[in-house]
Amino acid sequence: xxxxxxxxxxxxxxxxxxxxxxxxxxxxxxxxxxxxxxxxxxxxxxxxxxxxxxxxxxxxxxxxxxxxxxxxxxxxxxxxxxxxxxxxxxxxxxxxxxxxxxxxxxxxxxxxxxxxxxxxxxxxxxxxxxxxxxxxxxxxxxxxxxxxxxxxxxxxxxxxxxxxxxxxxxxxxxxxxxxxxxxxxxxxxxxxxxxxxxxxxxxxxxxxxxxxxxxxxxxxxxxxxxxxxxxxxxxxxxxxxxxxxxxxxxxxxxxxxxxxxxxxxxxxxxxxxxxxxxxxxxxxxxxxxxxxxxxxxxxxxxxxxxxxxxxx
Numbered sequence: 001x002x003x004x005x006x007x008x009x010x011x012x013x014x015x016x017x018x019x020x021x022x023x024x025x026x027x028x029x030x031x032x033x034x035x036x037x038x039x040x041x042x043x044x045x046x047x048x049x050x051x052x053x054x055x056x057x058x059x060x061x062x063x064x065x066x067x068x069x070x071x072x073x074x075x076x077x078x079x080x081x082x083x084x085x086x087x088x089x090x091x092x093x094x095x096x097x098x099x100x101x102x103x104x105x106x107x108x109x110x111x112x113x114x115x116x117x118x119x120x121x122x123x124x125x126x127x128x129x130x131x132x133x134x135x136x137x138x139x140x141x142x143x144x145x146x147x148x149x150x151x152x153x154x155x156x157x158x159x160x161x162x163x164x165x166x167x168x169x170x171x172x173x174x175x176x177x178x179x180x181x182x183x184x185x186x187x188x189x190x191x192x193x194x195x196x197x198x199x200x201x202x203x204x205x206x207x208x209x210x211x212x213x214x215x216x217x218x219x220x221x222x223x224x225x226x227x228x229x230x231x232x233x234x235x236x237x238x239x240x241x242x243x244x245x246x247x248x249x250x251x252x253x254x255x256x257x258x259x260x261x262x263x264x265x266x267x268x269x270x271x272x273x274x275x276x277x278x279x280x281x282x283x284x285x286x287x288x289x290x291x292x293x294x295x296x297x298x299x300x301x302x303x304x305x306x307x308x309x310x311x312x
Contacts, residue, residue, distance in 0.1 A: 006052070009039050013053040023050065023060050026095045066100035072115040075101075079117050086123060087112075130167030132181065138164060139182040149184070151175045152226035196230035205231065205245040215242055260293035269294055269308040278305070 012035050016023060021031070025046050028036045039049035047057040066074075074097055084090040087108040091098040101111035112119050123129055130138075142149060148157075155165045172178040176186035204227050208215055213223075217238055220228040231241030242249045268290050272278035280301050283291045294304035 005038070006042055009035065009042055009049060010053045013039070013049060013055070017053075017055065023055070026099050029099070030095075066097070066104065068104050068114070071097065071100050071104060071111060075112060075115040075117060079115075079122070085129065087119075130164055130171070132171050135164065135168055135171060135178055136182045139178060139184070143182070143184060149179070150226075152224075152229060155221075155225050156223075196226065196234075198234045201227065201230050201234055201241060202245045205242055205247065209245070209247050215247070260289065260296075262297045265290065265293040265297055265304070266308045269304060273305070273308060278308075 012032075013023070016028075016032065016035070022028070025036075028046065036046060040046055043049040043052055050057045050060060078084055078090075078094070084093060087098075090101075090108055098108055101108050105111040105114055109119060112122070123131070139149065148154060151165055151168070154161055168175060168178045172181065179186045204224075205215065208224075213219075217228065220238070228238055231238050235241040235244055239249045268287070269278060269283070272283060272287070272290075277283075277286070280291075283294070294301065298304035298307055
């Protein structure tokens with residue numbers, strides 16, 4: 001069985017060679033990672049696998065042979081110049097160096113430790129990364145200047161701080177925990193919550209529905225986070241809040257019925273009929289939202305087709 005596996009790996013390598021695919025380690029890792037993994041597992045290394053396939057790895061390799069000392073020196077030099085903020089960027093911008101880190105140290109994190117670089121400090125020093133320290137400082141700065149400390153208002157009125165808002169939830173879990181870390185009491189900044197009783201939540205959801213504005217979570221987080229938060233607070237989930245407003249969540253929110261008027265449904269269905277793409281199965285597979293709109297407005301598929309032809 002082992003011999004069969006080895007033979008399959010060698011045939012795969014030779015097939016890549018015939019197709020002029022680059023066989024250096026970095027290229028194969030990006031394009032044919034499974035072959036590389038099986039080859040290293042079976043033969044011990046990628047170079048040994050190429051040798052077994054009758055190829056000269058020294059002629060194929062495109063990167064210099066790094067020693068551990070050279071890797072550490074290069075990492076310290078890049079770190080001093082602030083050329084990589086994290087391991088992911090290191091692997092993307094300097095793939096040959098990262099591959100050498102992986103071969104000699106088992107990964108980028110271990111290589112950074114060997115080079116004497118504190119990875120957590122590296123993350124904290126990145127100017128675009130919102131660490132807990134920077135988040136607390138931003139909250140205190142806003143408090144000192146008298147700016148709003150309502151997370152919904154910040155996200156709605158200051159789009160440039162969108163990353164800050166999401167980082168708060170990622171780092172602290174809750175906005176209230178971030179406020180406490182900044183030495184503020186959450187109750188002092190929750191006045192906006194009193195503006196959202198259950199009745200107003202239902203009223204606002206119905207208003208958006210009448211205006212045919214999307215009610216899915218992604219859109220709500222961008223356009224009206226306060227309403228979404230109040231809905232979850234009063235009803236447990238956003239789905240329950242929408243249903244309490246008398247709106248079919250699965251049909252309108254998840255099913256995508258918004259945007260499909262009766263007239264638009266007829267027109268879209270007629271366009272598909274005249275191009276021979278209007279069978280029931282085709283519409284279900286290719287345009288499920290159109291199918292749902294047709295069934296919603298006309299009750300049956302046959303009735304929807306008949307109305308579409310009448311519109312002609």
